[in-house]
Amino acid sequence: MSILSGISFFKSPSKAILLDMLVQQSSQLKEEILRLKKEKDVVILAHNYQIPEVQDVADFTGDSLGLSRQAATVPQKTILFCGVNFMAETAAIISPEKKVLLPDTEAGCSLSDSITVDELRNWKKQHPGAIAVGYVNTTAEIKAELDYCCTSSNAVNVVKAIPEDKEILFLPDMFLGSFVAKMTGRKNIHIWAGECHVHAGITPEDVNKKLESLNDSELVIHPECGCTTPFMYDVADGSFDNSKVSILSTEGMLKHVTESKSKNFVVATETGILHRMKQDNPEKTFVPASEKAECQYMKMIDLQKVHDALVHETNVVTVPKEIADKARLAIDRMLAIS
Ligand code: 13P
Numbered sequence: 001m002s003i004l005s006g007i008s009f010f011k012s013p014s015k016a017i018l019l020d021m022l023v024q025q026s027s028q029l030k031e032e033i034l035r036l037k038k039e040k041d042v043v044i045l046a047h048n049y050q051i052p053e054v055q056d057v058a059d060f061t062g063d064s065l066g067l068s069r070q071a072a073t074v075p076q077k078t079i080l081f082c083g084v085n086f087m088a089e090t091a092a093i094i095s096p097e098k099k100v101l102l103p104d105t106e107a108g109c110s111l112s113d114s115i116t117v118d119e120l121r122n123w124k125k126q127h128p129g130a131i132a133v134g135y136v137n138t139t140a141e142i143k144a145e146l147d148y149c150c151t152s153s154n155a156v157n158v159v160k161a162i163p164e165d166k167e168i169l170f171l172p173d174m175f176l177g178s179f180v181a182k183m184t185g186r187k188n189i190h191i192w193a194g195e196c197h198v199h200a201g202i203t204p205e206d207v208n209k210k211l212e213s214l215n216d217s218e219l220v221i222h223p224e225c226g227c228t229t230p231f232m233y234d235v236a237d238g239s240f241d242n243s244k245v246s247i248l249s250t251e252g253m254l255k256h257v258t259e260s261k262s263k264n265f266v267v268a269t270e271t272g273i274l275h276r277m278k279q280d281n282p283e284k285t286f287v288p289a290s291e292k293a294e295c296q297y298m299k300m301i302d303l304q305k306v307h308d309a310l311v312h313e314t315n316v317v318t319v320p321k322e323i324a325d326k327a328r329l330a331i332d333r334m335l336a337i338s
Pocket residue numbers: 048062063064065137151152153196224248249250251
């Protein structure tokens with residue numbers, strides 16, 4: 001036996017032991033989290049992009065709209081929000097009487113960073129009388145400047161609810177904005193040129209490659225994707241089968257793949273969503289349009305941080321009252337429509 005093969009012989013059992021220890025540690029943490037949340041009467045909300053272990057300890061997993069609704073209606077006085085900063089802020093705005101904890105306050109969002117309050121105020125000045133519609137992926141300060149908030153699942157309905165003659169400023173996501181303009185046929189809509197680096201990175205080439213590799217597959221796309229626009233046009237001009245492509249929010253995607261008769265799906269969004277898709281539909285096949293589509297902010301939260309947030313109840317997300325009161329108007333208008 002060579003020295004090298006001897007090393008690998010000794011290495012492999014220690015790797016296995018290490019893995020075993022990690023699994024044990026993770027299941028102990030999981031048990032402790034479940035015990036603590038019950039003892040402290042805390043509800044855990046997790047976005048569909050969270051790592052599988054975190055989704056598995058949550059009371060509710062969902063999209064931005066679904067989690068906002070849950071935050072507003074759950075009886076618990078403390079919400080542990082496993083998502084990114086703007087989501088926890090939205091929960092704090094909707095339920096000012098509740099304590100909202102974010103396991104890692106550094107969990108931001110490149111899309112919400114793509115517009116500042118000063119930029120929005122200047123844009124509004126250039127279009128007096130226009131209605132400002134902003135995606136939920138915005139800071140509380142931006143929301144306080146909006147007329148309407150929207151999420152990926154209700155953006156079309158929110159825009160449809162605005163009188164035809166009113167100019168609209170749609171922000172900050174240009175792909176969602178162009179999807180909404182196309183779906184509503186609206187010409188007087190101005191779109192901010194912001195994007196999410198994760199979704200913008202999913203290209204039509206990525207999607208086509210995966211569609212070719214998976215026979216008879218359906219395509220589900222999040223409207224924040226850079227690949228959304230060409231596929232929308234393909235569907236519109238008949239070069240792609242309409243029934244085989246759906247542009248949906250993350251929760252809309254989960255519902256769709258469960259209800260569809262298709263067995264194979266190419267999924268164009270952050271890869272975290274595949275966990276629940278596979279869990280809910282073990283007999284179906286799901287492949288990500290791009291394995292690289294991982295949001296590093298969503299992935300900042302792990303079981304240890306969830307545990308620590310439950311123990312110490314630090315990392316409380318608060319929004320100053322004057323900002324929250326204004327932002328709540330835009331969020332409430334959205335919730336009333338959808
Ligand atoms: P959903 O509202 O569809 O969950 O999307 C939120 C998000 O951050 C997408 O990147």
